[in-house]
Amino acid sequence: MSSSDDDEVYAVFIGAALLVSVLGLAGGFLTWLAGQVSGVIAGGGWPDSNPSDFAEIAFRFLRNPSNPRAAWPTGAAGAVGPASVFFVLLFVFLVALAGGLYFGIRLVLNVRRRRPVRRLRLGFASGWEVRKLLSARTVLSKAYQVRPSFQSRPLREVKPEEVGFYIGRDIRSRRKLYTSLEDMMIVVAAPRQGKDVHFVTPFTIDAPGPCIVTSSRRETFVNTAMVRAQYGEVHVFDPFNWTAWPHRMRWNFLDGCEDTNVAAVRSGTLVATSGLDMAREGAQGLGGVITVIRCLLHAGAIGGLTIREVVRWVYEANTDEAMDILRQGERDGRVAPGYSAQLEFNRRDERLWSGVMQVMSCFSIGDILDDLSPSPGEEFNYKEFLKGRNTLYFVSKQQIDHGGIAPIVTTIVEQFFRSARGAAMKNPTSRLDPPLTFELNQVTDICPIGGLPTYMGESGGYGITIHAYLTSLADARAKWGTEGAARLWDNATFRVISGGTGTAKDLAELSDLVGKQHGEPALRPEEIRTMPFGRAALVAGTARPVEMWLTPWWKRKDRDQIAAGKQAVEELIRMQAAGQTPSSPAPATPNVDTVPTVTPNAETAPLLTTTDDEDPWPSL
Structure with a gap:
């Protein structure tokens, strides 16, 4: 258990002890007051006892509750009223105390729900709830599930950052928050x-x-x-x-399109994100555009070509080469029957072809075609x-x-x-x-x-x-x-x-x-809009909301x-802007005081992220 966990447990025990003490003192005083008032009601007058005697009187009463008079000093005992009157008064006083506590607590809670200082408001996750659902301990409990390769490692050696992400700190309990x-x-x-x-x-x-x-x-x-x-x-x-x-990703856009399912997914994604409007084009029109692009991608992959050749077919509005590849592929059994017929049917529609050109316009930049048409051995x-x-x-x-x-x-x-x-x-x-x-x-x-x-x-x-x-x-x-x-x-x-x-x-x-919380929002809309930089609300799983500091x-x-x-990368960009040839970038040198030695091994390399233990923002 961390020191912050200990502090909260101690605070709970201390708070409970203080509450019991206060209630005990209140009960003792009411016991003394009931005896004093019983004397007045019974006609014996006010017993000769001071309020400072209430603790001793309450202690004696607890030892012998059947004879209240015996709890009072000798000179005052005779004036105390009968036990029946005493107990009725004591019951009334205790009920009044309980009622006062109930309405007082409700008043305090109602004030907390509406007070401008949200840190004291109800409706947010408690420190125990955060520890149970959103803490490093919770993330570590799933370590062997999310990282099966860690089965051979003792759990005490696993860091939270290896099986989760640190996202901030709860402003109420000050606990660190993690996501698995x-x-x-x-x-x-x-x-x-x-x-x-x-x-x-x-x-x-x-x-x-x-x-x-x-x-x-x-x-x-x-x-x-x-x-x-x-x-x-x-x-x-x-x-x-x-x-x-210098290390640009070069990926063959037709990679995998020999598979008709891959070609279908790829063409559908291109069309879905191209800006074509279903209301304007209609389902039939969009379906035709997808069919043409799917056939072209499939033909290019079967023919061992690149996306550059496919774009050329589109811009020249000439698919004869693609048709020849598909027909030959069908004869060789490398293309599903009907692909050449689908392309032949749809390419006759000039309206569909304009849609195809619109979708494929995203390839109009020369550098994009270079990156998506790598030579053998250069592929990502x-x-x-x-x-x-x-x-x-x-x-x-x-x-x-x-x-x-x-x-x-x-x-x-x-x-x-x-x-x-x-x-x-x-x-x-x-x-x-x-x-x-x-x-x-x-x-x-x-x-x-x-x-x-x-x-x-x-x-x-x-x-x-x-x-x-x-x-x-x-x-x-x-x-x-x-x-x-x-x-x-x-x-x-x-x-x-x-x-x-x-x-x-x-x-x-x-x-x-x-x-x-009781009909009152934990965060009102205007409070969300005006939330300051570095603060955010978190709604996670079954936990109540958390308001957190961000780091x-x-x-x-x-x-x-x-x-x-950051400075090294900015220097590369500056050199490029000045027309100079940037040197090959080298990784930033770790700070040996805070960062362990790093090796490029995904299984053994330690993580650089440990967050500051200090509060990232002042208390609000």
């Missing part, structure tokens, strides 16, 4: 409310296995790339060359990526119109989801170990995976952790619809709500989610190393 690797999390925070500094950067650094990060800005990459490079390989999908990182090896503590960043612009690359990023990440689940199912434990972490920042902008609500509900059992970041619930409804957004929200076991976000309707929903990366114990890595 099995827990899926959604963070709702307005722009510039610290999603990156409080969550994405720390979680990326802390990820105990491979980590995939998406963002429409390079901030996370700049903060974490050098630190992650100490553990394993760092790859970047950066078609706009914002990062100056995803299977090897999953074996170590490696990192893959997707850094891209937001999709604000047609031609954005969100469809490409979404398609790749969707494929990586499916491949990771397939790899997990091949393991005896049906889990990835080391576990895979997805940090999906700006998820609705550059990676709106259609199946994300489902993945949120299933991935924990495969050794896959998902952290998705939203600027508002409205964004989620716009991408996944009302029901899809609701499933996304419901399937997340941890929901973090930050300030400065949401419409009145969204804020009301979030307030209801946080919960109520920005510059308050971590490894902050010097993060800052050094």
